[in-house]
Amino acid sequence: MPKQPGDPETTKLSLWRRARNQLATAFAICAAVLVIVPLMAIFVYLLIKGVGALNWTFLTQTPKPVGEVGGGMANAIVGSGVILGIASLTGIPMGIGCGIYLAEYGRGRLGDLVRFTADVLNGVPSIVIGIAVYSLIVIRQKHFSAFSGGVALAIMMIPTVARATEEMLLMVPNNVREAALGLGIPKWRTTLSISLRTASAGVITGCMLAFARVAGETAPLLFTAFGNQYWNKNPNQPTAALPLQIYTYAISPFDEWHRQAWAGSLILIMMIVAAVAAVRIVTSRGTLKGAS
Amino acid sequence: MPDNANPMNSPHPTEPIKKPMTAIPRLAQTVGEPKTVSAGSVLARIRHTHPRSSRMPDAAFSLLILITAVSVFAIVLFVVWELFDKSRLSLHQFGLGFFYSRNWDPVNGDFGALPFVYGTLVSSFLALLLAVPLSVGVAVYVTEMCPMRLRAIISFLVELLAAIPSVIYGLWAIFVLAPLLREYVEPFLARTLGWTGLFTGPMYGIGMLAAGIILAIMIVPIIASITREVLTAVPQNQREAVLALGATRWEMIRMGVLRNARIGILGGIILGLGRALGETMAVTMIIGNRPEIAKSLFAPAYTMASVIANEFSEATGDLYLSALVEIGLALFIVTLIVNALARLLVWSITGGTVGRARA
Numbered sequence: 001m002p003k004q005p006g007d008p009e010t011t012k013l014s015l016w017r018r019a020r021n022q023l024a025t026a027f028a029i030c031a032a033v034l035v036i037v038p039l040m041a042i043f044v045y046l047l048i049k050g051v052g053a054l055n056w057t058f059l060t061q062t063p064k065p066v067g068e069v070g071g072g073m074a075n076a077i078v079g080s081g082v083i084l085g086i087a088s089l090t091g092i093p094m095g096i097g098c099g100i101y102l103a104e105y106g107r108g109r110l111g112d113l114v115r116f117t118a119d120v121l122n123g124v125p126s127i128v129i130g131i132a133v134y135s136l137i138v139i140r141q142k143h144f145s146a147f148s149g150g151v152a153l154a155i156m157m158i159p160t161v162a163r164a165t166e167e168m169l170l171m172v173p174n175n176v177r178e179a180a181l182g183l184g185i186p187k188w189r190t191t192l193s194i195s196l197r198t199a200s201a202g203v204i205t206g207c208m209l210a211f212a213r214v215a216g217e218t219a220p221l222l223f224t225a226f227g228n229q230y231w232n233k234n235p236n237q238p239t240a241a242l243p244l245q246i247y248t249y250a251i252s253p254f255d256e257w258h259r260q261a262w263a264g265s266l267i268l269i270m271m272i273v274a275a276v277a278a279v280r281i282v283t284s285r286g287t288l289k290g291a292s
Numbered sequence: 293m294p295d296n297a298n299p300m301n302s303p304h305p306t307e308p309i310k311k312p313m314t315a316i317p318r319l320a321q322t323v324g325e326p327k328t329v330s331a332g333s334v335l336a337r338i339r340h341t342h343p344r345s346s347r348m349p350d351a352a353f354s355l356l357i358l359i360t361a362v363s364v365f366a367i368v369l370f371v372v373w374e375l376f377d378k379s380r381l382s383l384h385q386f387g388l389g390f391f392y393s394r395n396w397d398p399v400n401g402d403f404g405a406l407p408f409v410y411g412t413l414v415s416s417f418l419a420l421l422l423a424v425p426l427s428v429g430v431a432v433y434v435t436e437m438c439p440m441r442l443r444a445i446i447s448f449l450v451e452l453l454a455a456i457p458s459v460i461y462g463l464w465a466i467f468v469l470a471p472l473l474r475e476y477v478e479p480f481l482a483r484t485l486g487w488t489g490l491f492t493g494p495m496y497g498i499g500m501l502a503a504g505i506i507l508a509i510m511i512v513p514i515i516a517s518i519t520r521e522v523l524t525a526v527p528q529n530q531r532e533a534v535l536a537l538g539a540t541r542w543e544m545i546r547m548g549v550l551r552n553a554r555i556g557i558l559g560g561i562i563l564g565l566g567r568a569l570g571e572t573m574a575v576t577m578i579i580g581n582r583p584e585i586a587k588s589l590f591a592p593a594y595t596m597a598s599v600i601a602n603e604f605s606e607a608t609g610d611l612y613l614s615a616l617v618e619i620g621l622a623l624f625i626v627t628l629i630v631n632a633l634a635r636l637l638v639w640s641i642t643g644g645t646v647g648r649a650r651a
Contacts, residue, residue, distance in 0.1 A: 017540050024542035028437055031429025032446060035516070038509045039453050042464050049467075097360030105357055114361045117368045123631035124371065124624060125570025127597050131604065131620045132371040135378055158364055188353030216457020219572040219597070223605045243459045243573075250463045251577060258467065265460045272455055 043269075050266025053259040063229050063245075069256055073264050075231050076240040079146060083225055083241055084215060086150025091157030091214075092207050096196070098158060099165025099203075104191055115166075122159035129155055130220035138224060146232075146239035149225030153217060157210040164206020168199035205279045212275040216268055218243040242268050372624070379618035381610055390618060396583040396599075398607070403615035405622070407583040411500070411593040412623075415575060416568040418504030418589070419511055424561055427512045428550075431519035436545050447520065454513035462577030465506045470497030470578065473505075478590055493588040496580065501589040503579040507571060511564035518563060518638060522556030523549055559637030566630040570623060572597040596623050 057072050064071030102115055129152050137148040172195050180190040196203065218241075221227075226238040227248060242264055249261035376383075382390065386403065393404025434446050474497030481491040526549050534548035550557070580592020581602060596619045607613045 017543065021540040021542040024545070025437060028429045028433035031426045032433045032438070035426055035430050035453070035512050036446070036449055039449055039456075041468065042456060042460070045464060045468055046460070094360050094363065097357050098364050101357045101361035105354060106361060110361075114365055117365045119631070119635060120628060121364065121368050123566055123570075123627050124368075125572065125597060125627055127570070127572045127600050128375070128620045128624045129371065131378075131600065131617060132374045134604075135374045135617075136370070155367055158367070162364065186347075186350050188350050191353070212455055216459060218457070218459045219601055222601055226605070243457060246459050246463060247573060247577070250459070250466055261463055265463055268457060269460060272457065276452075276455055 046262065046266050046269060049259070049262035053263035054266060058260065058263050062231055063260075066254060066257075071260075073240075073242065073245055073260065073267075075228065076242045076245040076264065077267065079225070079228070079232065079240040080215070080242040082235055082239060083146050083149045083153060083221070084211065086147060086235065087153035087157060087214060088207075088211060090151065091154030091210070092161055094154070095158045095161025095207075095210070096165050096203065098162035099169065100191060100196065102162065102166040103169035104195065118159040118162050121155070122163075125219075126156060126217055127219040127222075130223055133220065134223045141236075143236075144224060144226035144238040146225055146235040146237070149221045149239065149241065150235075152220035152224045153214040156214050156217065156220065157207075160210035160213060161203075161206050164209070165196075165199070165203050168202030168206070169195055171202070172198045201282055204282050208275050208279045208282070212272045212279075215272050215275065216243055218247050375617060375621040375624060379614050379621050381614035382618040383614075385611065386615075390615070391622070394585065398603075398609075398612050401609070401611050403611070405596070405615075405619050407585050408594055408596040408599050408619060409622075410585050411579065411595040412569055412597070415500060415503045415507055415579065415593070415595060416565055418500070419507035419568045420561065420565055422505065422508035423512045423515055423564060426508070427514075427516035427560075427564075428519055428557060430512070430516045431523055432545055432550075434516075435520055435523040436541070436549065447517075450513050450516050453509070454517075458510065458571060458573040459577075461506055461510055462574040465502060465574060465578040466498070469506060470502055473497045473502055482590075489587055490589050493586070493590050495590055496592065498578050498580045498592060499590050500579065500586075500593045503575045503593070503595070504589070506574050506578055507568045510571060510574065511568050514567055515557075515560045515564040518560030519553070519557050522553045522560065522638070525556070526552045555637055555640060559634045559640075562630055562634035562637065566627050566634060569630065570597060570627050572601050576601045596620075 057070055058074075059072055059077070060074050061070070061072040062075045063073070098114065098118065102111055102118075105111075106114055133148055133152040133155070137151060138144055141148070176198060177190055177195055180194040181187065185194070221241050221244050225241050225244065227244040228238045228240040232239050246261045246264045246268065249257040249264070252258070382403065386393070390403065391405050391409060393402075394406045395402045395404045396407060397403070430446070430450060434443055434450075438446065474495050478491070478495040478497070478501070482495070485491050530548045530552055531544055534544045539547065575595050576598035579595060579598060581594050581598060582592040583594045583599070584591070586593070600616050600620055600623075604613070604616050607616055
């Protein structure tokens with residue numbers, strides 16, 4: 001570590017330089033504190049306001065009409081689960097497939113093209129994906145649905161999963177592949193049961209990060225899943241989702257709804273923290289550690 | 293130039309493995325296809341009595357993988373096509389004038405996106421103004437100054453900031469940040485800096501300033517984590533060389549570290565800008581949603597993303613919808629350019645290993 005300049009003779013110049021050095025250190029510490037403070041503030045408020053509003057009815061009941069106290073977000077929690085389930089079931093296999101292509105098959109022009117488009121997709125604002133899925137599915141079906149919301153989130157998951165899979169597969173030593181191929185195992189088996197399996201810890205990390213990223217997404221659900229005040233078991237119908245419900249309640253003028261928005265946020269953040277924590281456990285156990 | 297030396301000395305674990313990898317799998321591929329390599333074909337014959345049937349699943353698998361990869365490409369193409377197609381009406385009707393007309397009048401079918409473009413640009417640049425010094429400061433503190441023990445904790449906390457969903461930032465902004473601004477910060481700013489004209493008018497709490505602040509908090513983790521990666525990529529002997537010349541720590545950081553890393557930091561900043569431009573929910577909840585251009589930062593404004601979020605599902609009439617899609621198209625193109633630029637800059641420094649898991 002660099003040391004402080006402890007020169008014995010303190011000339012005028014070195015005083016100035018020393019002062020600047022101290023100033024810079026002070027600024028960096030201030031910056032660190034200023035960045036941590038909002039984080040702490042958000043978590044403290046979530047805990048204080050969220051725990052106060054959290055109770056059993058919140059977790060088991062559907063929203064009550066405006067003006068009535070009570071009710072909960074059970075339908076939104078389940079709806080979020082359904083949407084995220086659809087998203088994971090479609091987005092993760094596609095992302096992994098794309099990652100396998102990039103790492104094991106795709107070289108040359110097409111590989112670069114796919115890699116570039118995955119990066120482009122990663123940078124597309126989520127609201128724009130919402131518009132695209134709206135015109136692809138919602139307009140054709142003529143109604144909002146959990147299914148279309150799932151597709152929107154799946155599209156957002158693909159690039160993260162694909163790049164994580166690619167990176168992890170490239171870290172698998174080539175001897176492992178060659179050994180498998182040398183035993184006469186066909187390439188597809190080698191890829192799936194040897195390479196992908198060796199890289200599984202990192203791939204799972206990528207999937208969980210993608211999950212955590214889309215779990216809180218609201219913008220693409222606004223005009224795909226749309227939201228619903230009642231129970232809905234049909235994924236082909238408008239469905240409530242936790243982030244949507246938080247948004248609706250937060251911008252409403254009712255105190256009771258504000259309270260529930262805090263509670264919903266607490267549940268949402270707990271889901272995400274659980275996913276991130278799961279990532280930490282998986283990566284600390286696995287053989288290959290992810291870059292992220 | 294030290295810039296050229298960076299990729300070689302990059303401490304990234306994937307770095308040394310990546311280079312040979314690109315060359316060797318070709319070998320593995322040929323082994324997998326019995327036709328070209330004699331040893332392989334012998335093996336295949338020993339293992340399987342029907343070599344043809346054993347090749348079938350392989351071909352099917354690679355076809356399947358190819359299809360998934362190409363479909364990712366197809367999705368992006370589809371998004372672009374859909375945006376162009378659905379905004380054709382508005383493109384045709386207003387042309388380029390769409391982006392410098394101030395009128396947003398759904399009732400009379402007159403649409404101009406200037407207030408939204410203005411809101412998006414000003415809120416994003418305000419966010420950068422606040423976030424850049426903070427995130428570079430944090431990154432410098434973490435890589436160069438802080439004790440080892442704190443290092444991991446601070447990095448973890450900063451990354452946690454990135455995991456908070458945008459809607460929760462919005463909720464917090466409405467109920468905590470806005471009252472704080474209204475009661476304390478805005479009166480103070482109006483007293484001290486009111487003469488600039490940027491801090492005048494009624495203080496609602498919500499408005500451009502609040503949106504800028506919440507965006508700043510949201511993009512700090514992106515800029516900070518990329519800056520941190522770029523700073524760690526600066527070779528240690530650069531630091532030692534500057535220190536050996538008798539520099540103080542700050543001089544060492546300024547001349548030996550920041551100067552070498554400046555292109556990568558710029559890349560991180562632009563990546564943060566890309567995120568800020570496209571950010572929807574938190575901004576929609578706090579910016580006040582009024583399609584007007586005001587000089588004062590206290591005044592409510594509107595951004596491109598939030599007008600889509602607010603009005604898209606209620607838009608009546610094809611032209612209205614089409615105008616909103618055109619705003620989405622513009623947003624898409626701008627973020628595309630910004631992100632491509634950022635990635636090029638970051639890659640030129642680190643050799644392509646950082647910065648894609650995020651953002």
